[in-house]
Amino acid sequence: MIMQRKDAPGSGRYDVEGLVDELYTTPPSDFVSRREELAAEAKADGRVEDARLIHAARRPTLAAWAANLLLRSQPAESRRFLELGRALREAYRTLDADGIKQLSGQRSSIVSALSRQAAALAREAGHQLSDAAQQDLVSTLRAVLADQDAADRWAAGRLESALAPPADFPSGTAARASAARKPARAPTAPRSSRTGANDELAERRHQRQEQLAQARKTVTTADQRLRRQRAEQADADASLQQTRDRHAQARQQVTAAEEQLRKARGEFQGAEHEQHEAEERCRAAADAVTQAEQVAQEAAQEVERLTVPVR
Template sequence: MITQRVDAPGRGGHDVEGLLDELYATPPTDFVSRREELAAEAKADGRVEGARQIRAARRPTLAAWAANLLLRSEPAESQRFLELGRALRGAYRSLDADGIKELSDQRSSIVSALSRQAAALAREAGHRLSGAAQQDVVSTLRAVLADQDAADRWAAGRLESALTPPAEFPSGIAATAEAPQKPTRAPTAPRSSRTRAKDELAKRRRQRQEQLAQARKAAAMADQQFRRQRAEQADADASLQQARNLHA
């Protein structure tokens, strides 16, 4: 849940929302001390309710902090990831098994790339993620793609713990497969009714095809962007290592 703005900016030039944003980008090891500093600053500015909100903030786990850091350090990529989630959720509701498998493969590739990027950001900030923490980041990103509430929570940038994705990606297929309808003999419909039914069926097919095309395009663009970022990071790492070797 996103905290409502209740205080105007004080003498320090920051409103409480800005202070909370800063706090949740602070490494967990420094969270408590920084929380007390920001709460004291808010109280000194006369923002008593704001100070209470800051003191009520809970320290995030290392994985949640890395996910928050990813959102704030890579806003453009994070926005594309959120848009990809919306496209995928829409597409999964009307795809067949083959279409779902194709998008699942792309989804896994993108989540893996973005989780490695979060780990790199955490490492640059002085905190290496353990295997368990890295898996929690993966879980959080999978949840963001699969669930709108999880996406909203991550987009707020103040996760306190890792998010858990649903057991299955949202889809209307499972319910249909679990409860097959027995064929029943329906009365013969007038020709005009049969024509309307065929038109409606063709319309739904076109909509499914358009949704699949949009999801494929979004996934391909996101994957291309992440691959380019990884290549740029590899070049930067190689240049840094070369400079270190020259000065060794």
């Protein structure tokens, strides 16, 4: 459950922006009920504007929620991903063919690793992403790399729906071809102007090299994490298979025990029926014995009476 947060102890002021941020990481199935609960609490406290802001929040799709969850749960990796996007867009803008080649080669693996990480976070929160939701999540992450507006929207942590990368975002091959078609340089400018332009170009190259270095570091970190996650997944798969094997074995034992119990119950019911019949026969025999004893006693009395001499 999302906890209400105050700006400072004892201030009595609620961090409504923080509440809305946390609301967008609430599972979509609980979003509306939690939103109405928070809005009602704010309204009851007299915070009408806060209640309006909370109530204006719209439930995100499953893919958008997973993207928000990734941003909030993994802030360091999210920052590196945003930095990679800035470096990649700058390389495209300046038609830096080498930079594009180096960054684009790792783009798919990083997007794939982060999308799997977001899906894992969603599973931990109780929601399995469908294939369609997974594709929307991948599309959103690609859009973050390709488009500044998409990056800003994701960085805000309040996505309501999936994002799509721009259709005109070039591939590495297209960008290198564009770089090869760059027009010839204009005639040499006066020395003072050329010196200023060279300084500016050197500064831009230096900044791009720094961005490229940071992007490479991001790639390395993402690859290492991907390898760790794959190893953890392999361990989890092995553990799951062992559990399934034990479950199947236990099910067989249960089935065998149930069959033995069924047979034992049948035998018990048969023995119980035979016992009842034997008890009936025993009672009948006892009654017959009693009657025979009575008849024998009466006969003995009659014999005794007849043996008395007649006077």
